[in-house]
Amino acid sequence: MRKSLSLAAVVTAAAALVAVPGVSSAAPPVKQVQWVACPADVALPGLECGKLQVPLDYREPQGRQTEVMITRLASKSPEKRKGILLTNPGGPSEGLTFPFILKALGMPQSVLDAYDIIGMDPRGLGYSSPTTCDLTEEQMAAGSVPPYAVKPSDVRKRADETKKIAEQCLKSSTADTLPYNTTRNIAHDLDSVRAALGEKKASFLGYSYGTYLGSVYATLFPKTSDRVVIDSSLPASGWDVEGGRLMARGVEDTFPDFAKWAAAHPEYGLGATPQQVRAKYFDLAARLDEKPSVEGINGQMFRMGTFAGLYSTTDESFAKLAASWKAFDTGQPQPPQEFPEVPRIQALLAGRLNVICGDSEWPSTVRAYERNVAVDRIRYPMFGAAAANIQPCAFWPKPVEKQVRLSDRGPRNILMVQNERDPATPLAGAHSTRRAFGDRAAMITVDQGGHGAYLIGRNKCANDKVTEYLLGGQRPAHDLKCAAETG
Structure with a gap:
């Protein structure tokens, strides 16, 4: 089974048609999905695979085409079927196996009956016209989140490394597609999939980066987007320089949950109080530096x-995290880890860079990142000097299209669900998206930690509310909070 690569997998490797400005209003002829045999690593029970040709640049719909691959986990209850549910697991990363994963996570049978669940590898990733940056193993080891700048000079050192990565991307065999692998165009691809499947409307469920994709989709296509659920939200501006910096706040928000747990488990020897566990973090980091x-x-x-x-x-x-810390603390070997395939990381990171760097303009001077790191090292001492560090996006060309600005104009069809404590997409970012959508959205805040709420966090209140919306279309009238669940 091909698993959708999470950021955690990359870290493991490191440790070992509404018209919009600039878009042609002449819609291209609706194309059909070509149903094909699934690749071996996608051939999972119930999944069908298809390919669709879409414009590389939607401003020139009759111009050069690119290919996206989708999967379908079809409803087996025609009398209960409502339509299709487009999905995205975040990343940006591969999404073909995601419908199967959602079912494995316990997606209610009522939802599986109501929808054909659709997965898609976003353009530039997986089986959808993948891109490359010819990354070395050392470059891949750095992952998607910058390394912690131990010393101020580390920012400039990292700048040299990221400039080289950007140059490789811009000189690669797929560099000509780079300007068009953006969230705006991926959202257009989603609507092309909807049309190709013969659906008047499509619902959407997305996590993490998928929340920004879903938000852009709902903004660009208010007439053809139906029920939109976004879980673990990026800020309204997506994964830009400020969205990346928010990860440091997320660590500060979420770490107390682990510190409390570790203090209650003395067998790991990490501290008798949460404060001592936090001190152990800084001690181990300094020792390993x-x-x-x-x-x-x-x-x-x-x-x-x-x-x-x-x-x-x-x-x-x-x-598992406590056992890893204990091994560091006592000088013992780390517990066994499962390493992802190097080629898969290559394609994942290249495709991800295309999207996040192409979506928005990033500061182009090293000095700007030096300032950000200096500020966040103090503001968020656990992870600030990593999240604020420089990315290859600093050396990326200017985006060919303006970034999509989320709109509060449209139907009230957006339901947000958000953990109060999330290391990657903290609550502060979700509030930004919530404000941008105004009355179009309602938000469920869940008193729990971790990345992902619906089906992942196991909170019955949140799960029930999201399921009710997907089935009945009745969104909560107001924002609400789901209490923590114990036992």
Whole structure:
């Protein structure tokens, strides 16, 4: 089974048609999905695979085409079927297996009956005209989130590295598609899929980066988007320089959950109080900065691994993170880890860079990132000097289209669901998106930690509210809060 790569997987490798301005109003002829045999790593029970030709640049709909691949987990109850549910797992990353994953996570049978669940590899990723940046293994090891700048000079050193990555992307064999692999165009692709499947409207469920994709989709296509659910929201501006910096706040928001858990489990020896566990974090990071572990894991990797370890706040996940810390603390080998395939990381990171760098303009001077790191090192000491560090986007060409500005004009069809404590997409970012949509949206805030709420966080209140909306279309009249659940 091909798993959708999460940021945690990348960190593991490191540790070892409404008209819009500039878009032609002449709609191209509706194309049909070509149903094909699924690739071996996507051939999962119930999944069908299809290909669709779409414009590379929607401003020139009759021009050069590119290809996206989709999957369908079809409803088996024609009398209950409402339509299609487009999905995105975040990333940006591959999404073909996501319908199967949602079913495995416990998506209610009533929802599976109501919709054909649609997955898609966004353009430039997976089986949808993948891109490359010819990254080396060392470059891939850095992942999507910058390394922690231990010293101020590390920002300039990282700038040299990221400039080289950007140059590789711009000289690669797929560089000519780079300006068009954007969230705006991926949203257009979603609507092309809807049309190709013969549906007047489409509903949407997206997580993490998928919330920004869903938000752009709902903004560009208010007449053809039906019920839109966005879970674990990026800010209204997406994954831009400020959206990236928010990850540091997310770590500060979420870490107390782990610190409390670790203090209640003395067998790991990480501290008797949450304050002592927090102190242990800084102690281990400093020690590994000075002398890497037996596996060569340094303080940067330790911080990144802890960040990824906060994605899930289950006892099992916290136990794994605590065991890893204990091994660092006692000089023992790390527990066994599962490493993702290097080629998969290559394609994932290249495709992801295309999207986040092409969506918005990033500061282009190294000095700007030096200032950001200096500020966030103090403001968010656990992870600020990583999240604010420089990205290859600093050396990217100016986007060919203006960034989509989320709109409060349209139907009241957006339901947001958000954990109060999320390491990657903190509540502050969700509030930004909530404000941008105004009355179009309502938000469910869940008193729990981790990245992902619906079906992932196991909170019955949140799960029931989202399911009710997908089935009945009745969104909560006002924002509401779901209490923490215990036992």
